[in-house]
Amino acid sequence: MKKQAGDLLVSSDEEEEEMSTCLPSTSGTSKPSEMTAPPKAPEEPASATKTPEGSIETMGVKLSGFNTDLTLKFLNGQISFNEFSAEMDNLHQVETTREAGMETDGEDLEPGATEQEEEEEEEEAGENAMEVDSKDEEWSPAPRKRKRKHMKKRRKKTELPKHLQGLMGEANLKFARGDHQEAINMCLEVIRLAPQAIIPFQTLGMLYEEMGDLEKSLQLYLIAAHLWPNDPEEWARLAHMSKELNNPRQAIACYSKAIRCDPSNPDYIWARCNLYEQVGEHTKALEGYQSILQLMTVSGADAEDYWRLARDTSRAYLELGDLTNALSTLQKACKSYPNLITSEDINTILEMQISQKIFVESLELLVKFCGVVFEFEKFNWSCESLYVPDGLQDGRLLPVKCTAPELLPIDLRAKLIVCMIHLKHHKIVEPLMQPLFEENIEQVGDLYLDVAEAYMENALYSEAKSLFSVLVCSSTYNEAAVWLKYGECLNCLGELENAVNSYKRVVDLAPTHYGARISLSALQQQLGNSSDAVKALTIPAPSEPGQIRQDHILLVHKCHLLYSLDRFDEFYECCQQLLFGHVKEEWKPVFRKVIFEFMSRRSRAESLEYFYQHIGGKDYFMETSISTDDIWDIFLMLCRGLWERKMYNQLLDACIHGLTNPQILTDEEKYKEAEFLCLIACIQSRNGKLAYNLIREICVKDIDNNQAWNLFNQVIICSSDGRHNRFCLRLMMKHPDNLALALFNAHNSMVSGTYKHSLGEYVNVYRKQPEDPLLNLCIGLAFTHMACQKFSSKKHALLVQGLSFLNSYVELRGECQESMYNMGRVMHQLGLTYAAVFYYKKALALPPAVGEREGLFDLSQILCHLRSTMKRLQPP
Template sequence: MEDQDPDVAGSSSKNMELESELTSKFLNGQMSFAEYSSEWYGGEDEDENDEIEKKVEEPQQSVARRRRRVNRLTPALIGLMGEANLRFARGDNEMAEKMCHEIIKQVPTASEPYQTLAQIYENDPEKSLQFSLLAAHLSPTDVNEWLRLAGISSQRNDPKLEMICYTHAIGADPGNLEIHMKRLDLINKLEHTDTTLVPSLMSRVRAYHKIVTAMPPSQGEIIMKYTRLAATLYHDDDEKSKACKVMSAAYAKCPTLFSLEDLNIFLELLISQKEFNKCLELFVASCGVDIEAEIQTVQYSTNEIEEQTNYTKCSIPNDLAIDLKSKLLVCFIHLGAVSLVQTLLSDFLTNDVEKAGDLYMDIEEAFSAVGHHEMAMKLLEPLVNTPNFDLGAVWLKYAECLLNLGREEEATNAFYKVLDHAPQHPAARRKLFAILEKSGHTEKALDVLQQDKKYVISPSLLYEECLALKKYNRMSRYLEVAEILLCRAITKYRHDEELRIACKQRSAIELIQEFRILKGENPYHKDDLQFEDENFKLTPSQEWEIYKELLTLAHGFKQYVTMQRISYSALLIKGLQAHRKQVEFYIFQACLLNKDFVHSFRFIRELAQKNTTNRTWNLLSFVINSVEDVTHSKFLTRLFQRDQHWVKNLFLGNNYLMSGRYLVALKYFLEYHEQFREPLSAFLISVTILSMAAQKTVDKHHNLILQSLSYMVAYKQLRKYDQEVNYNMGRLYQMLSINNLAIEYYEKALACEPIAQCDKHGTIDLRMETAYNLFTLYKEHSPHLARKIMLKYLVI
């Protein structure tokens, strides 16, 4: 005896280990029989050709689609098996079971011990069924056993196992029509009770397909019945390749039973799969067509030799259906028999276009596909002149054909006809744009790209329009179009609550829609733009660049409402989530520019807690003083609770001053002034005390006024800019109605130099404000002085 190949021996050992492991899992309930079976057979049964293709595609699969290796027992084990059966017959079940397990241990793939174990456990239906399934699995050609197990599965109401049993039974006896019918009955039953289970077991169309491939040619009528059913279902699911396979299988067995309609469908499927030579064979064999051809040998410059078929003559029966004639022409066109086609086409063009227009289109498509546009035009011209075919699709083919022939002016008119029929047609708009742009009609070209928002919009065409608008510097229109493109996948805000959701949550579109549903609103709006479901998609980097570009344009055009809207929309765009912090800052800037201080406060609050710089405090102060609601004391208290910052007293004091709580404000200002001795704090203390003195409920008004004056003097001493100091002193005395002193300080302010000169902000000068206050003081008692002040300082 020859030594066994080590690789083969190793593979056999691994298989035995795997077999034992799988069997153990099945018997222990760790896997169902469907899972166990699929480890060897790949699940559902397939057409044989599909099986072969899949094995070629996946040669490295180690488990799935494995075929069980059935081992025969050695003579010694046959004797042991006989002894086990004898022990079982005598009632010694325990010993019989031990013997069976010993045999299984040595040869796990032998069916005999499992058969005996199934009989031993006949009082335990579950265990008996497990052993019976294993036994049948290891002797798969026993069709009666599979049918018996299918019956048991039906009684147990286990359709999945029943389907597996019928599938194995068909594998054992493929030509048994009765088993196929039982499996179809089970599929029918499941379709009426549990449609979700059917796809996981076996679809109806694959059952039909299996009948076609399994039945012998003698069952021609049965084959044709299920061929037609399968082809119809495959065609409805756009699986033309499988429809072609089932028709090919049927034709190979019973070609004489193919009706004219069957042949027509079969030819159409073959053409869709580009099987043109097979089509010609079909025409010759079943349609009475006679074709003459000669073989030519062509030698290329690379010394490569190829044989080419040159079709020279074709004889067509007079009674051949016109749709079959058109398919014959299509095949010849794709096979390069142009001269033969020209001869046959003259006869075809005598047919009435009204009745045969669809066939004209098929032949035209074939001509266009191989680049014979002059020939295609012979079919298109009668079509566009026929009322029944005055359609957008026909005009589009006509326009494209004219364009390929270089007749651009005629093509332009034809593309406009397409848009008359289909206003939103993207392909027509693209090609018309290219023609108009090439001819120098830029404005017309750009108008062509503009889509009507009442209809469904193509995102890819919208993007091309953006590129064209940028190219020709139409930035105002670009701002509008690019915003639609950028925000196409999001929703418009309806309430402030939706803004809060977007600010708090990332990718909040779904949450906003749920919020609307909870409020009893429609999540979508009738005026929302509708976009085509196409594969076009901007990358996150593209979205980010467009977003920044739109903000720059909106700012440049001073369209701050648009700038704010785009900024808030960016919170919902998934591609911009990586830049969320920057987006939030842009929203804050847009709100400031749009003077929407209520919404800007939402962002400056968070910024102030994380970024404690002078710029942040200035922005926070600006926003707080600009918002009509000035009660921000709780927020400010929380803000400075952890970190005692030097600006705390100024913020809190100013907030309480604005809200009329003067004593609290005075407390904070005094604390600050005691620590820093700045002119600002002295000035604020003076203003606060003066505001208190103006209240009717306060006693000792004169004492308060004197205190206010003393702090204003301290402010005057600390502040170095004479114009500002004199102006504020004048304002103080004017408020106290001490007009002579007010006039004195205003005149001093007018005589002073401007406060500062700045390259960025210009001159900081209070002369106009000072002059106006002097004008109001003089106009009642000294109108000539008031006029003199006005003419000198207030005339622009």
């Protein structure tokens, strides 16, 4: 119920509590003077801290609100202005969406129809009923109609509440009297009670600006601007302050806000573009200039100003390499204000259109603005035509004649000729060429070159040759680039001798031009001049890194040429420069150590990179224009050539250094192949120590591969140390079921004389593969060796078991040189000479198992040496 006390009207207990929050709390009864007194400034330090209740204190005053934490982070420098602005925009968007939803829900309800209002209406009706005269007791009132109350206009959250306006006025008075600290404390108190109000932040900004703290002042102004973001002039003022404080990024953000509020103001866009140029974001600056051009078109600005800005913008796009936007900018200007276009503008547009192969539009521009006329069989195309003839691009419509004004600038005439050549209308351009020939070639030689290149692109080499022949005779255009084009033209015409002379001229003028040298070498090959072809690919020692990369391209072609000519010695030297140019003679031991001590590709690459950075003094993985496939092909060619010539030591060096090549090292598949080639080279050069390190890793990675174990055996044969014994034993512990490891351990025991151990290993394998001839032979030999020992017992039993397995071996293997020779050797060892002679004779009578191929290992040569032995073994 409403209570009236003097002039003070309080609606309810809730409103009393709301009024009490505006005043400092007191104990007992408060005096009127005490109630209206402003709160005292707190004495805490001006810093932001977290309290246990979760509120935030800043400058001694506790603040609360939906964005207070964000505001404090910005004031304390924990977040940048751009982050603060983005978060505030998100909060505004969420708040706007929520308010829109509340307004939509409120349309379905009757304003004022809450329970509290219904109770108040019932009480008022009761009071009115008490005033009814007693004479009207019999009167019964009609049903009460509910009064529809109009909803009061909601106060904006950014406006200051009425109960805080007095405190804010007191703060302004303190500010005017110069009591800055007291005014600051009062503003902070207002912010605590109404954190979304604009006025206290603006007042605080003015206070700090008066005190000389411009950085703090700007921060508070920015918060106020975010609370009411629809004032473009305020954003522009803040952007100006940001520029004065040397914060262009923040100024850009402020101008963006101003442009969002007032997008039709070009001054804001101009200022932001200047700032974008200042911070180096030229693309965004050009987007702003495009917006200004659009505004100038809508507002009908001065045409000369529009053209001036369009030219500058197009030129900036060209500097950035954005040809599309540069062309569209000038085309829009041409469409908006065609009366102010100049010949320079037309020339610029034509250059961009020709570079983008837009030839029909180029002709349209020349027809419309330069007075060019095309005559067709049934009509003419001129500036008075309303449309562009259809069929020019695909050649369905061919002009009969083309007429150009005599006063047409020569550069525009040349571009007209170029467009017509590209559109296959070259037959009617001869009359247009005459004025070009009348000009001084020293001054317009670039136009000659454009026309000649257009002829070459359309395979009109004879016409291009006449123009190039004139250009190369001039003093200004007697350059390598022109001679190169001339040589290409002559080569296409089949004039090889003249083309060779042209390319020689290019090489003389530009010795490091690798393209000309490659073409010259190819022509010399066609003419049969192999020596000259090789010479063309040889240049002096490079002096720059870029020249080194070009020299590599020449070396690739030179290697292929020398290999095809079978000049292997020169090919080998060329490969040394190309593949192993990163290896110095004194570094070779280091590289060999890296390859054979570090087994993984990654560890080798890291070791080599460290070596080059700290010892070599250069970048190991230097960029090169040679592809990995080209390097790999030449590496294989080198290995094949060395293998065919049985140069195994050189092959080993080539493989080791190939493993250090950066391009091979970065390709996993090719690196595996190069590593295998290195293993084969080690075996062929009988370098068992190096080969063992490689084959060991292969066997560990692919332990079930029989071919890997066969190679392991080959390495053991050519190796002189016994490291493989310990390796096989350790690996057998990890893989006890591996048959290859069991055989290797058995063989090692057999060679070392521990026949019982070897017999145990052989028998374990025999249980799994009883039909293997080799196992039967090895078991028979183990029994035989044990029987031949001096102190062995039961020799007869051992011998019988051994011969049993040897007979099984002969049955499984069949009668051949190998089986008969092995049986003869066993009998020879046992002292049974008659039996040995018998088997030796049978071995000599049988044909070789490997045929008659040359260079293959068989037993014929060994058996020939046994003939004299057989004579001694036979009884007299």
